[in-house]
Amino acid sequence: MLGFLTARQAGLDDPLRLRRAESTRRVLSLKLNPDRDVDRIHGNGINTIDIEAIEGRYMLSGGADGVIVVYDLENYSGKLQYTCKAVCTVGRSSKYVHKFSVETVQWYPYDTGMFVSSSFDKTMKVWDTETLKPAEVFQFEGNVYSHHLSPIARKHSLIAVGTKEPKIQLCDLKSGSRIHVLQGHRAEVLSVRWSPRYEHILATASADSKVKVWDVRRASGSLFTLDQHNGDKSKASSEAVNTAHDGRVNGLCFTGDGLYLLTTGTDDRMRLWNSATGENTLVNYGKVCNESRKRLQFTVSRGCSPEFVFVPCGSSVAVYGLHTGELVTMLRGHYNNVDCCEFHPDYQELYSGGKDCNILAWVPVIRASDVEEETKSANQAAAAADRSSANSAFQDAWSSDED
Template sequence: MLGFLTARQSGLDDPLRLRRAESTRRVLSLKLNPDRDVDRIHGNGINTIDIEAVEGRYMLSGGSDGVIVIYDLENYNGKPQYTCRAVCTVGSSFDKTMKVWDTETLKPAEVFEFEGNVYSHHLSPIARKHSLIAVGTKNPKIQLCDLKSGSRIHVLQGHRAEVLSVQWSPRYEHILATASADSKVKVWDVRRASGSLFTLDQHNGDKSKASSEAVNTAHNGRVNGLCFTGDGLYLLTTGTDDRMRLWNSATGENTLVNYGKVCNESRKRLQFTVSRGCSPEFVFVPCGSSVAVYTLHTGELVTMLRGHYNSVDCCEFHPDYQELYSGGKDCNILAWVPVLHTLDVEEESNKGAAGQSSVNPAFQDAWSSDED
């Protein structure tokens, strides 16, 4: 780290390299923070967590108890020990509707009704030419709801079972990925009227490895998790076959990265996340009562974050501080925070002189300014 600081100070290196190296170090030192609590509001398991992207100050959680909670993550007392307080709670329910809430009045501004239970919905984080919300329900048809008109304007047909997860690309505003209980993952361009762009195939078209019934399946079981990488170049999927796969989002090719067994017993949507600003990037996946941390492109299991008393169903990465929040059936939201420490100057100097390092290889920054 001192080498990065010296190079930056002397103008010999790009400041972004220091930022990426420090972000990587912080992710690799994530520990359960005993000084930071999150108000325990939910009376049942926590299904989803999200952090608002503008200030990174507020966190939302949704639970099986039909309650949505908004938390303030800011520390106001200036002490290491503090609690992320619940700002407000909103009553919701599993009532076959999707509601758009006015954050000023905390009242529904729009209500969309569906024939089946709603399992997943997502609004594009980058869209400028549309304001579509993709909705996955018990019905195999994906619904596109327009915030401007307040109506359902389009239906995407192709799946044969309930749609468990939907995700817009963070790179192209018209690209949508959907995962279903029919073992398939489809990628759509919502501007096209003629079906999906492609269906992910775990065997990359090798018919000798797939039975006739399993052609173009992403997993050998329900696919209940989707997550794009921050740059949108790759797509991760998880399934009840205890596998996680990494795909090229442009071609649909299975990159064949082996993550080993990724325990997945959930029959509903599983929320997992990818780090941002690190080199290499890391994947955080609920795995039983723990959160497994993998290196994205090698599949190496880096560590297991243990602290929950029951199954973990969701986790969310905070890119501003390289922190992680996880929620589970124990009704708790846990904060995983980097352990800050000072590197020994003499040890750092010796590493530079020897040209070797005994630290985790992920500390060795792999980014260069030539990359896109």
């Protein structure tokens, strides 16, 4: 990094290249941090976590015990070893607590004063962070598997909700009512995800093996249904036309730029799709173990070159190259199955939660060999900068002599 800084200062290198190179180095050195703990509050497995994008400081978690916890990730002690404290909890003693398992939690994208949770008690609640009381409660006919608010929407305030019913519900935060239903799936909707590129584009995954992409401004149906065979009828059986996977599709994740969509299914496969055309890019990730009957929360890095995918895989988190499909490493530390993971783009850190009731922090490690290499690169860059400066001075002197 020192070499990049010197080259950048001398104008020999692009600042964006420095940022991407350092982000990539940090992701590739992720290790379980023995000096950082996260308060253990949940008495049962952790299904979902979310880090707010405003300050990157607060994290939400929701568990199979119905409990919701807000953590402060900031280190105030100044010491190397510290614990991320739980600042508030919606526990079993609260009259507003979810009666059954919390499946999804998400911060409001523009303000930490509000967050949304959904549960197997057939409700979705919009919470006031200050009072820890629900400002709005939406009731549904079946268990709620997933919900999502658009991270970029300015023209709407819709929450997409996937339930045990095959219909996708669109709930409006402003009016507090369900305003629209998207029909097309034939089984429960396990995961929903808004595009981070276009505010009206929504992807939905179902137990019917299908993934549909919608423009919610259109009432005529989905834009397209993802087909793992890219339209090749010879490879697909008559029953499996336009299926994204050969099993339940329980995971969705857009890349940070919204150009690609990742899906996971119980056929132990992960697929990368062009989100504009719906084309299967045919990247082979090999066997990606997936035994979950519910939504699987996985995540993609941001700011790296190339990007990486973090996927719960048994009691580990598998790290893959996004476009190569290469298994880079396995992050091992949980004692039971991992159900969710979330990437922190500000620090290139990863947080994962599992059935062992633990949230683990995976942080970049700086090795002595890295420091030596960086010092060597810095010296080389400094020498190059000196040569460049000397050449410029020589050319100036030569020009003045000619004059």
